Amino acid sequence: MRALLCSHHSPPLSFLSRTILKSKPQDPKTLISSNNRIRYESRLHASPKGFQPSKNSEKPGKSNPDPEDDPPIPQEVFERMMGRIVVSVGTPLGLGVAVLKLFDILKDKNVWDVPLWVPFFTTLVTFGASALGIAYGSLSTNLDPTKTNSLFGLEEAKENWVEMWKEDQ
Structure with missing residues (x-):
């Protein structure tokens, strides 16, 4: 293991912090450091060309909705939504950690030799439900600040699900 660690030669961290560009490089991947050593930088050179609608794809008579025209979420609704998300994520996550700890205690005290698939399945279900809790927490919130949840x-989730997938006419 020591041979593997020592075989890799990397510059000291002080060298990396003192690297200064002297001139603008000709090649976008090449950088020249302060001691005239060439260092390569790999950057992605992508453009958002495919993600913007072209002028030909716009439907006649229908203007593009401006995201700035969307009304802001009222503070009461935002706080209710955050509360629902915390509960719908934290409950399965805490339950999953508690069940894993319970399996550990049962195995240490020789009460039950837990098969490996049981904690795996438990983790899959509880942590998966925790991940889905973000979506459920936001969908199950009533978006009207005057109404309560x-x-x-469940009723709010049904209404918001339909509203989310409804196409604007």
């Missing part, structure tokens, strides 16, 4: 937010 129901306990689990």
